Amino acid sequence: MRCELCGKEAGDPKPVFVEGTKLNVCPACTRFGDKFSGGSSTSTTSRSVIEERLEKRKRRMSSRDVFSGDNEELVLDYRERIRGARDRLGWDQDKLASEIKEKKSIIAKMEAGDITPPEGLVKKIEKALNITLKEKVLAGGEVKGSGGRGLTLGDFIKKE
Ligand SMILES: [Zn+2]
Incomplete structure (x- = not known):
């Protein structure tokens, strides 16, 4: 399945919240989750x-x-x-x-x-x-x- 943020193929996507929206992202994109938004x-x-x-x-x-x-x-x-x-x-x-x-x-x-x-x-x-x-x-x-x-x-x- 593909990462919903960068679109790259992600074998093991992780759910993160971006602006309150749940996205399944590749490991490289988990950092864009809300924990860094401040x-x-x-x-x-x-x-x-x-x-x-x-x-x-x-x-x-x-x-x-x-x-x-x-x-x-x-x-x-x-x-x-x-x-x-x-x-x-x-x-x-x-x-x-x-x-x-x-x-x-x-x-x-x-x-x-x-x-x-x-x-x-x-x-x-x-x-x-x-x-x-x-x-x-x-x-x-x-x-x-x-x-x-x-x-x-x-x-x-x-x-x-
Ligand atoms: Zn990604």
Whole structure:
């Protein structure tokens, strides 16, 4: 069965709650569940902490891509790029969500920086808005994993 968040094949999907909606997601996407959202009372301080954590997680996720030959990384200003492209097209979040067949809550969370969009979502947004959200990074650069070898998903989960 497929992960309901990133669309990748997930052998053992786990149920998580995203914006109160139950989704069956692959192990890599469980982090997008509500336990990291911080709720509505998120202060500026805790928001930046969350962003920092997501940023680190994103780097670790990206390191797997580096080793599998895909050395493109999500640009840091992807939120601005998405918002800017939406504005140029005159699309609101609802419109973008329906264009790429995603929940509006996912778009809102992504633009708010509460979640880092998974690979599948990035691709759909790039296509829908005709923008680029990924840039090549040098293999062996700062996104390289600490272990000097490709991390498997299993390694990743154990570390968590
Ligand atoms: Zn997934």
